[in-house]
Amino acid sequence: MAHTKMSRLPKLAIAVAGCISLFALTACGGPAQQEDSKTSGTVTLLGYSAVVQDNYQKAVIEPFEKKYPDITVEYVPGDNAAKMLGTLRSEKDSPRTDVVIMDTSVAETGVKEGLFDELTPEKVPNVDNVVDQGVTKGGYAATFDxxxxxxxxxxxxxxxxxxxxxxxxxxxxxxxxxxxxxxxxxxxxxxxxxxxxxxxxxxxxxxxxxxxxxxxxxxxxxxxxxxxxxxxxxxxxxxxxxxxxxxxxxxxxxxxxxxxxxxxxxFQINTVNMTKNSKHKEATQTFIDYALSTDAQKAFSEQMYYAPTVKDVKLNDDASKRVVQPGSDxxxxxxxxxxxxxxxxxxxxxxxxxxx
CATH class of the missing domain: 3.40.190.10 (Periplasmic binding protein-like II)
Incomplete structure (x- = not known):
């Protein structure tokens, strides 16, 4: 029996060494982690729960992941904006969240506390298409209600x-x-x-x-x-x-x-912001740009009757009758x-x- 144990040790050592050497690529059999880029990576989104999460997943996230198959968006539900702000504060130095959609009045507090990075047209071109009412001290509007x-x-x-x-x-x-x-x-x-x-x-x-x-x-x-x-x-x-x-x-x-x-x-305004020190900035900016596109805004408005926050969105007849849009009297x-x-x-x- 002792001889049998000794004969197994070299094989075990080789297996362990092989696993360690390949860990960064395969995590010993787990899926390889995608590096952050404009077209690959994992984006963690903190947003409202329940029906908002369900409909945003269908109208925005699923089409986005189809367009960018190497970017995965993980939606983390939050009960309300105040609790989401608390989450962001708790992970300020090493954020797990990459992007948050929350009420602008609460988001403004996050801006003042330095929790977010500025979104620029160079990295997120569609911020230039947000209507004037959607450009707030709490960030760019992702939804109007x-x-x-x-x-x-x-x-x-x-x-x-x-x-x-x-x-x-x-x-x-x-x-x-x-x-x-x-x-x-x-x-x-x-x-x-x-x-x-x-x-x-x-x-x-x-x-x-x-x-x-x-x-x-x-x-x-x-x-x-x-x-x-x-x-x-x-x-x-x-x-x-x-x-x-x-x-x-x-x-x-x-x-x-x-x-x-x-x-x-x-209007109640929810803004979209990227966390400072996000580990996935490139992929996150790609997602935010998509979220502010006319396609995404139209889809979510017609799915859940939020008003679009960007210019030149043409809603179908049903949504047009049931949504108060920017510029309305x-x-x-x-x-x-x-x-x-x-x-x-x-x-x-x-x-x-x-x-x-």
Whole structure:
């Protein structure tokens, strides 16, 4: 038996040595790691979870990987922008994330903290095609989403055309996401417009008007969501974001109605940024350039009803009817950078005067 063990040792040593010598290329039988280049590598994308991830995968990532078969995009889901910012902070010195898509007001904090590299037209030509509204202090816009009214078609006789429907609703029949949620912030902006007031300098009357909603509201933080509250029939009215609202309306066409009232709406903006110290800069820039292409923007808009952020996108008839696009008369100006600086003050106004 001793002789048998000794005879095996040289073979074992040769096998180990061979594995070590080939490790960098084959990882001892595992797939070879692709070097970062414009056409090869692995890109790790941090973005919103659930339906956003599913639809972005179908509309953008899968066609991209077909066009660039040697680049793999790994999508890491995040619950919300604040948590994603926390992830980026925790891995600042050695990022695992290469690219992130998140709300611009939170992304701006990341810019100020030096978490991102600048995207230039030399490396990402399509940044020059982003519409003016999509060039923000938090980066270049990857998606636009509009603030909408939700209503239960079985409880509401006529399709609402005005935000005033929230104030005219029966008591305890409305679900609203209060500030600091950006839905509440967006509603306050719209109320100022309805009053012909400057939302930055004269917000007291808007807060006073919002306080009149208190008897109407059954929940200031609907769970699991305002969309579910409507489809379940728990409330008659709510607010939400167009992209998800349109998807859920398709799933529950007899229950969930979606309206952009006549007084207008605002865009929520998600920007795309490349992390500083990314280990896959070349492949990441190739992906971002594709994400900002007219093909990708058209595909995602028609898949999930986000508005395109770049010029010259021609949507099909269905998407055109269901998406508020840049330049629309329905859009109200919204300075999200200013909002980020004053959000805490607005939230205190809500806590003190609106939520009862």
């Amino acid at each position: 509009s603030y909408v009214m939700l209503y239960n078609k079985e409880k509401v006789d006529k399709d609402p055309t005005s935000w005033k429907a929230l104030w005219e609703a029966p008591d305890q029949s409305v679900a609203l996401d209060a500030a600091p949620d950006i839905q509440g912030i967006s509603l306050q902006r719209i109320v100022s417009e309805m009053q012909n007031k400057d939302y930055k300098t004269d917000s007291k009357d808007a807060v006073k008007e919002l306080s009149k909603l208190a008897p109407k509201v059954s929940s200031w933080a609907p769970s699991p969501s305002s969309y579910q509250a409507i489809t379940d029939g728990g409330v008659s009215y709510a607010t939400g974001w167009n992209a998800r609202a349109q998807l859920f309306s398709d799933e529950s066409p007899d229950a969930l109605g979606v309206a952009t009232p006549d007084e207008g709406t605002v 329905a859009l109200l100006e919204m300075d999200w950078s200013w909002i980020a600086e004053h959000r805490d003050a607005w939230t205190e106004d809500w806590k003190r005067e609106v939520i009862q």
